[in-house]
Every structure is written in C-alpha cells, then in structure tokens.
Amino acid sequence: MSFDVQLKRMPGNEDVELPRKMSELASGFDLYAAVTQDIRLQPGERFLVPTGIAIAMPAGLEAQIRPRSGLALKHGITCLNTPGTIDADYRGEIKVLLINLGQEAFTITRNERIAQMVFQTVPVVNLLTVDELSDTERGAGGFGHTGTK
Ligand SMILES: O=c1ccn([C@H]2C[C@H](O)[C@@H](COP(=O)(O)OP(=O)(O)OP(=O)(O)O)O2)c(=O)[nH]1
Numbered sequence: 815m816s817f818d819v820q821l822k823r824m825p826g827n828e829d830v831e832l833p834r835k836m837s838e839l840a841s842g843f844d845l846y847a848a849v850t851q852d853i854r855l856q857p858g859e860r861f862l863v864p865t866g867i868a869i870a871m872p873a874g875l876e877a878q879i880r881p882r883s884g885l886a887l888k889h890g891i892t893c894l895n896t897p898g899t900i901d902a903d904y905r906g907e908i909k910v911l912l913i914n915l916g917q918e919a920f921t922i923t924r925n926e927r928i929a930q931m932v933f934q935t936v937p938v939v940n941l942l943t944v945d946e947l948s949d950t951e952r953g954a955g956g957f958g959h960t961g962t963k
C-alpha cells in the first residue's frame with residue numbers, strides 16, 4: 815500500500831531536517847527537534863518538543879508518534895503518551911511529548927532526532943447504540959478470567 819501525505823514546514827524552521835526514514839524499509843520517519851534553544855530535561859521532567867512540521871494525510875490513515883529505542887535505552891528518554899496519535903484532520907505542528915525517566919539530565923538540541931512517526935491505516939467504524947449485545951462464550955469474563963495455565 816502506498817499513500818501520499820502532504821508535508822509542510824512551519825515558518826521559521828527552514829533549517830530543521832524533514833522527517834526521514836533512516837533505512838530503506840524502516841517503519842518510521844524520524845522526527846527532528848525544532849527547539850529554538852537547548853532544553854535541559856531533568857529526571858522526571860517532561861517537555862513538548864516542536865518538530866517544525868505539519869502534515870495532511872488522507873482519511874483512513876493516522877500517524878503514531880513513537881519513542882526511539884536508543885534514546886530510551888541510553889538515556890531513559892521516551893514519549894509520555896506513546897504512541898501519540900496524529901489525527902487525519904490535524905493541521906497543527908506535530909509535537910513530541912518527551913519525558914526523562916533516566917537518572918541524569920538530558921539536553922534536547924535543535925535538529926536532534928527525538929522520535930519516529932509511523933503511519934497506520936484506521937478502519938472507518940460506525941458505532942451503533944443497541945440495548946442488548948450478541949452472546950459469546952466469554953460473556954463478561956475478563957481480566958484473568960481464563961486463568962494462567
Ligand atoms: O504526541 C502527539 C499527540 C497529539 N498531537 C496532536 C495531533 C492530534 O491530532 C492532536 C490531538 O491529540 P490527542 O487526541 O491525543 O489529544 P487530546 O488530549 O484528545 O486533545 P484533543 O481534544 O485536541 O483531541 O494533538 C501531537 O502533535 N503529538
């Protein structure tokens with residue numbers, strides 16, 4: 815499957831790298847930090863990092879903002895709301911909510927690769943309100959109902 819997605823730079827970010835796949839078959843386009851000054855994230859702190867870009871994708875797609883495993887492993891840096899959801903009708907700047915779960919301060923610099931954006935198809939679902947749901951063997955059982963072995 816292939817889709818065309820429009821990409822726009824936010825004003826003042828001409829020097830910020832555009833999202834890029836770092837290998838031929840990578841799932842995600844890496845996103846670059848468009849911070850205007852270095853941001854020092856202390857342990858436990860979070861920061862909404864601008865990326866300098868906005869996108870427009872067709873209905874039936876979404877974009878997920880996911881952490882980079884290298885930053886998570888080496889520095890404890892991850893996305894607080896992972897996976898972040900970019901709705902198909904969102905036209906604002908894409909932002910990445912980073913949190914420092916490591917033990918040391920971490921500095922976010924302009925043009926650093928901070929996260930990745932993965933596109934997914936989303937089925938169009940019509941929710942139908944009813945009085946009774948269809949029967950199943952499981953019924954309302956859940957949360958460990960089937961045991962552990
Ligand atoms: O990591 C993220 C998550 C969201 N967004 C933008 C795009 C998305 O379409 C919009 C709303 O996100 P979400 O639905 O997760 O947040 P909400 O708290 O439900 O806000 P809203 O009421 O605006 O939907 O914010 C980002 O830029 N980065």
Ligand SMILES: [Mg+2]
């Ligand atoms: Mg929402």
